[in-house]
Amino acid sequence: MNAGWPHRLVDALLLVAGLAAMVWMGRHLPNTTENQAPFAIRGKMDEAVRARTFVARVERVELARTLVVPGLLSTQPPKRIETGGVWVLVHARIDPLREAVSPAGARLRSRGGVSYTADDSRVDLRYRLNGGEVMPGEVGRGVLLFEVPPRRIAGASLLLREAKYAGELDSELEIDLGLTEARVQEMLRAMPDALALRRTP
């Protein structure tokens, strides 16, 4: 070997270290979805939690096995809507601050990170909060409906954001629903077999 071999060894080690760093960065640096994820603002039930464009308050949570929704016409019989899981009804209030707000991106996230979008196809728009727009000066009060397996209800939190921008680089409320294991068991025991949905006043 010639006299420069220690330098060459250092160069080779640096090259290997550089390649290893590239592989590590490729695997561990956040992807675009994570980089543009909304900013979480945490809150609790019965608290007014402020996002960039609205203030939300979760008033109560109910569970039901079946929902009963009145027919579209008064002559039509009520419709029973079953689920393979449990209906989680989150009663919430939304006050827009500056612009119309649509809470269409509402989700319920389990303790393990599995997320359930608010129902948008089984129940008529008149009986749910997500779907329409709430104008500034109006109070959007209504229910967000989720279908969730019973084992994923405890520890779940409500994620609420303005739908217009899909939450990217915007604020997203993460509201703890206070669903401890004991409370969920109690709610499941007391859960009505069928719950009649009423139109939001």
Next chain:
Amino acid sequence: MLSEWISTHRWQSWLLASLAVIAVAIAWRMGGFREARPQAPPVYGPGKTLVTGEWTLQVLSAAITDAHPAGLRAPPDGAFLVVEVRAENRTDRSSNTLSNALRWLDGTSADKEPVLQGETGDQALLRAPPSFGATVHPGIPERVAVIWKLTPPVKPLTSVRLRVIGREFIRRDSLTGHRGWLRPYPVAELVLPVQDRRGTGVAP
């Protein structure tokens, strides 16, 4: 000229040769020398449970009807092909992309991509009660109707051939950097007998 360079740069030559051997070994390990031609997917009948990346699917039956499951009326002399599927969402979030997982290979329009040819359903909806859109939630299996509109004249059909399409979860897409279910691939093909229920007024 090359032999002269090799004789004067002995250790660099060894290094380059070693790197080349390592590169070939890595390419071989990653399947770079495997046969490139995609193998034909297996063919099954109704009721076979298939696991794709996103879904566990059991395609149950197929029928032609003029009574849409959600109550829509077929155009004069038109009909609907309704495929009943039991679907379970295997991902960590609710999904409404089930109709992308099934392609009807005998459909009138075909995709250009050869491995993904076929026509996706015009609509998917949940049964019990029927409703537009089919959002399937993790951990809650659903019966879903995937529906294709058949424009008149409707040819007689005794069987349909469907291709089940899976997608891979990519943590960082090389084009946009977003994560998602991408890179579709054929999982299997299904040949289903078709019941003709036109004129009965009963949705399948």
